[in-house]
Amino acid sequence: MGNRKMADTYSEPTPLDDIFDESYREKDGPKPPMIIVWRNVVLMSLLHLGALYGIFLIPSACSLTLLWAVLCFVVSALGVTAGAHRLWSHRSYKASLPLRLFLAFANSMAFQNDIYEWSRDHRVHHKYSETDADPHNAGRGFFFAHIGWLLVRKHPDVIEKGKRLELTDLKSDRVVMIQRRFYKLSVVLMCFLVPMLVPWWLWGESLWVSYFIPTLLRYALVLNATWLVNSAAHMWGNRPYDVNINPRENRFVTFSAIDLFAGEGFHNYHHTFPFDYSTSEFGWRLNLTTCFIDLMCALHLASDCKRAARDVVRSRVQRTGDGSHRG
Ligand code: ST9
Ligand code: ZN
Ligand code: ZN
Numbered sequence: 001m002g003n004r005k006m007a008d009t010y011s012e013p014t015p016l017d018d019i020f021d022e023s024y025r026e027k028d029g030p031k032p033p034m035i036i037v038w039r040n041v042v043l044m045s046l047l048h049l050g051a052l053y054g055i056f057l058i059p060s061a062c063s064l065t066l067l068w069a070v071l072c073f074v075v076s077a078l079g080v081t082a083g084a085h086r087l088w089s090h091r092s093y094k095a096s097l098p099l100r101l102f103l104a105f106a107n108s109m110a111f112q113n114d115i116y117e118w119s120r121d122h123r124v125h126h127k128y129s130e131t132d133a134d135p136h137n138a139g140r141g142f143f144f145a146h147i148g149w150l151l152v153r154k155h156p157d158v159i160e161k162g163k164r165l166e167l168t169d170l171k172s173d174r175v176v177m178i179q180r181r182f183y184k185l186s187v188v189l190m191c192f193l194v195p196m197l198v199p200w201w202l203w204g205e206s207l208w209v210s211y212f213i214p215t216l217l218r219y220a221l222v223l224n225a226t227w228l229v230n231s232a233a234h235m236w237g238n239r240p241y242d243v244n245i246n247p248r249e250n251r252f253v254t255f256s257a258i259d260l261f262a263g264e265g266f267h268n269y270h271h272t273f274p275f276d277y278s279t280s281e282f283g284w285r286l287n288l289t290t291c292f293i294d295l296m297c298a299l300h301l302a303s304d305c306k307r308a309a310r311d312v313v314r315s316r317v318q319r320t321g322d323g324s325h326r327g
Helices: 002-007 038-060 063-089 097-110 115-127 142-146 156-163 174-181 183-203 207-230 254-262 267-272 288-298 310-320
Strands: none
Touching: 038 207, 063 097, 063 115, 063 183, 063 207, 063 254, 063 288, 097 115, 097 174, 097 183, 097 207, 115 156, 115 174, 142 207, 174 183, 183 207, 207 254, 254 288
């Protein structure tokens, strides 16, 4: 099949600004004070209270509404994993215009900052992991890496180093720049109006239930699943590919099951080979995003999937792994 052929084409990593920079040193002296952004604290608290309330409403929802919530979850997750992450942050495959448009709308449904900002922060995260220049530096603890970083002003090094990143590929992608320009409007439409109005319009669900389940609860779940990769996957688990870095393979951490299902739980592999479109060496196993990209390749909507060569992975496992690799 065409898609398998493309997926098996092993390629060299693209020279992107997402490679760990060992030369960076944190500045000496006291750390800058932490400035809390109270607006974000209030909004995030309200979102999570609304999502909790949504859980209690589940028994009163139509089954179609619950199915719709799952569909919105999957679409928003793909906007993050296949879109902002594997396509735009790492350029691990190429996507046609229709696919990029779909992924941009799906990304707005996930409401995690626009693609440009997400990818810039993510490249700086890979390049300066676990340092002051990492936006969600896991060295500052679970809470900071998970949500705390969105509740305080950024460390100046994140901005300083981020401004030096090579981002011309993002700037020259019209889909990325148009999504950035109309970001607020696209979020109102995709994250709030569409998830809320479809169940009400098509099968008569109450607006109340539609607001709390497919909208707020689904949004909060996708956010937390994503944040777990920054927190849990940087703290707990094995390091079969590189024991010298913090990101882990946390397949046994139960609460990251969603990330594993999406194919983003293989985080030690991903930080070692960030250009690999599959973020894992195990193909479709626990990797819905890879299934999706392969399907897109089969439909000729995606191409040029990059993979780490098997022998390179194997020698890396032997050279720097922690011995837990089970090929
Ligand atoms: C969200 C993002 O949730 C989640 C990202 C997660 C990433 C996970 C990755 C893991 C791998 C993928 C796994 C996927 C798994 C999915 C599974 C799904 C099932 N470089 O930002 P400001 C500039 S968002 C260069 O205001 P402050 C900036 O351009 C949630 N420059 O900083 C600006 O300059 P200018 C919803 C940078 O004031 C200036 O600095 N959104 C960089 O410190 C100020 O920028 C929110 O909650 C950079 N890296 O505020 C909103 N960064 O003025 C959150 C900044 O010239 N954001 N600059 O334009 C905010 O409110 C603020 O950003 C802040 C910091 C309060 C956090
Ligand atoms: Zn990444
Ligand atoms: Zn990471």
